[in-house]
Amino acid sequence: MPIHRLLIANRGEIAIRVARTAREMGIATVAVYSDADVDAPHVRACDDAVRLGPAPPSESYLSIDRLLEAARTSGADAVHPGYGFLAENAAFARAVLEAGLVWVGPAPDVISVMGDKVGARLRMRLAGVPVVTGVESDDPHTIAALGFPVLVKAVGGGGGKGMRRVDSADALGEALAEARSEAATAFGDPRVYAEKLVERPRHVEVQVLGDLYGTIAHLGERECSIQRRHQKLVEEAPSPALDAATRARLCATAVDAARAVAYTGAGTVEFLLDGDGRFYFLEMNTRIQVEHPVTELVTGVDIVREQLRIAMGEPLGYVAIEARGHAIECRIVAEDPARGFLPSPGRIARWRSPVGPGVRVDAGVEEGSEVGLFYDPLLAKVIVHGPDRAAATARMARALSELVVLGVDTTAELLRDVVSSEMFAAGDTTTDFLERFAWEPPEVDAVAYAVAWENARQGPTLSGSGTGRVTEASPWATLGRWR
Numbered sequence: 063m064p065i066h067r068l069l070i071a072n073r074g075e076i077a078i079r080v081a082r083t084a085r086e087m088g089i090a091t092v093a094v095y096s097d098a099d100v101d102a103p104h105v106r107a108c109d110d111a112v113r114l115g116p117a118p119p120s121e122s123y124l125s126i127d128r129l130l131e132a133a134r135t136s137g138a139d140a141v142h143p144g145y146g147f148l149a150e151n152a153a154f155a156r157a158v159l160e161a162g163l164v165w166v167g168p169a170p171d172v173i174s175v176m177g178d179k180v181g182a183r184l185r186m187r188l189a190g191v192p193v194v195t196g197v198e199s200d201d202p203h204t205i206a207a208l209g210f211p212v213l214v215k216a217v218g219g220g221g222g223k224g225m226r227r228v229d230s231a232d233a234l235g236e237a238l239a240e241a242r243s244e245a246a247t248a249f250g251d252p253r254v255y256a257e258k259l260v261e262r263p264r265h266v267e268v269q270v271l272g273d274l275y276g277t278i279a280h281l282g283e284r285e286c287s288i289q290r291r292h293q294k295l296v297e298e299a300p301s302p303a304l305d306a307a308t309r310a311r312l313c314a315t316a317v318d319a320a321r322a323v324a325y326t327g328a329g330t331v332e333f334l335l336d337g338d339g340r341f342y343f344l345e346m347n348t349r350i351q352v353e354h355p356v357t358e359l360v361t362g363v364d365i366v367r368e369q370l371r372i373a374m375g376e377p378l379g380y381v382a383i384e385a386r387g388h389a390i391e392c393r394i395v396a397e398d399p400a401r402g403f404l405p406s407p408g409r410i411a412r413w414r415s416p417v418g419p420g421v422r423v424d425a426g427v428e429e430g431s432e433v434g435l436f437y438d439p440l441l442a443k444v445i446v447h448g449p450d451r452a453a454a455t456a457r458m459a460r461a462l463s464e465l466v467v468l469g470v471d472t473t474a475e476l477l478r479d480v481v482s483s484e485m486f487a488a489g490d491t492t493t494d495f496l497e498r499f500a501w502e503p504p505e506v507d508a509v510a511y512a513v514a515w516e517n518a519r520q521g522p523t524l525s526g527s528g529t530g531r532v533t534e535a536s537p538w539a540t541l542g543r544w545r
Contacts, residue, residue: 065089065140065164065374069133070108071154072144073123074426075442076350077104080142083366092136094129096122098436103428112136117436123147126154130161140164140373142366146438149349150177150220166373168272168327168348175323176346179217180255186343189322191315194334194342196257200238205256206231214238216245217253220345222292224248227259262492263334265289266301266341268316269357271368272325273378280313281361282385284353287491288480290403295473295496296480297353298390299360301335302451302489308339313382319343328354328369352393352443355424359389359447388454389447390481392462396439398471400503407433410441411469416461420447420454433470441472451489455481476501 068084069092070077081091081104093108098117105111112132114122122128124147133141141158143149143166152173158165167173176182180198187193196212197204205212205228214237216224224245226237238254246252269281285301286294304312316331323346330351332344354365361383372378397403410431415423425442433439444461448454462478479501480486 063164063375065370067092067136067138068140068142068166068370069094069112069129069136069138070104070142070144071123071129072142072147072149073099073102073104073437074440075104075424076144076146076352076426078107078426079424080144080366081107083364084142084370087367087370089370092132092138094123094132096436098432098434102426102431104426110136117434119147119436126151126157129154130157133158133161133163138163140166142166142369143349145349145352150347152177164373166327166369168325168329172323172325173348176329176348177218179215179219179345180253182346183343185322186319189318191319191322191343192341194257194260194344196255198255200242200254200256202231202234202238205234205238208256208258211259211261212256213259214241214254214256216241216249216251217255218249218251219245220347224254225292228256260334260336260342262494263287263336264301264303264492265294265332265344266303266312266335267330267332267351268313269351269354269365270316270320270325270329270331271365271372271378272320272327272329273372274326274375275377276324277378277381278317278320278325279378279381279383280317281357281363281365281383283309283312284356285491286353287493288495289493290399290496294353295393295395296390296477296491297356298388298451298454299356300385300388302491303335308341312341315341315343319346327372328365352440353391355422355443355445356389356391359422359445360385360387362386387447387449388451389445390454390458391443391445392458392477392481393440393473394442394444394465394467394477395473396433396441396470397473399473399476399501400471403473405435405439406471407435408470409433410467412466413468414464414466415442416444416464418457418461420457421461422446441467441470452487455487475504 067090070080084091091108093105093111094114095105096117114128148154152170155165156170183193211229214226224241226241228237241254242252264287268283271279284299286297288296319331328350330347333341335341396406398406413429422445427441446457459482
């Protein structure tokens, strides 16, 4: 079934990313926006746009009724959910299909099964996929029998919400109560369970694709171990920790996991890798991932295109694609790493993206964009590709040094120091990387910063020409030492 007009039920860089590929495929696109996003770049990136309502997500991007009405009034015949918001909401997928629209994603029943972490563990165990030792229960005595430390996790969760490390029986009751409360707020589901904590693991995931004819393909693995609050900041492909034999077993296991639920569309099977090279199923994300560009750069596959092809009933035509070179992605997030990654709302006074061969920037903001507190603080992703890991690392360090973001604090400076570190060069990238890295923010000269900000905001402003602007010959524009 061909898609002619696609409603993108999301915002920010992923909405722009989906619109770009749709345009190349000759598919018209429809953006949706809240009152806070009237002037957002993703609105202009599409052929049409529909207002959803006020800024709170519950009254805009999380409203199934408003999204379906937007699809109806705009004449869309398909819906792409992006990631976040309702991307892994089975009720939304079901409502889209019942409205006679094409759903760009897996079947609602698959979303339900894999979105329930306890149900997914049981299904994977039956399929012979190794899972982390744990209990599908929130009973304190049953959990304590695992031995400490343990990780309490939300049944319907993700992104670190409803997750607590527990090191003793005395702390278990409070941790369970906190996790239940957070899970209920974030997911509308207070259920939690527990897993034995795998100490200093790596977070490695496999990109899978499934068509409507039973073909399951994989596009290799990504490592996403550098995280804060269980949320990823740096991703790379391939993982520096895997040898060829382990990589082959991991990818084959991911394909088995997807086949066990008759998966269709793009999805990611996530694993923990311990220090002995053993891997364990963690969860499956039934959508496109934030970090999908690193896989695109090493395989040459446009994953959004594949999602749309599959939704239109086209066969994949392959089962695996060999990776070439190395890719790294850094997430530029409006948070202050020096203050525990507190949100940093504000107006972006200056934005300049790095450029050059092998550099890609997927941004959802631009100069003048307002960064609020209603939505995820991800501003952009800087992605690089090189012939090997060392070359990609050097390219990323250069790209981050060229990135200019003024007006809000971001993770850019921290990540530049991360990829420039000996720890990163050595591939010592376990999930406790940032705790061990012990980053010290650079000293900032307030006067110099203010001058740089004003210079970046206005450009050169002094001249003897009477115009109030600098000519190219002015020493203020050309001579660094003079200036």
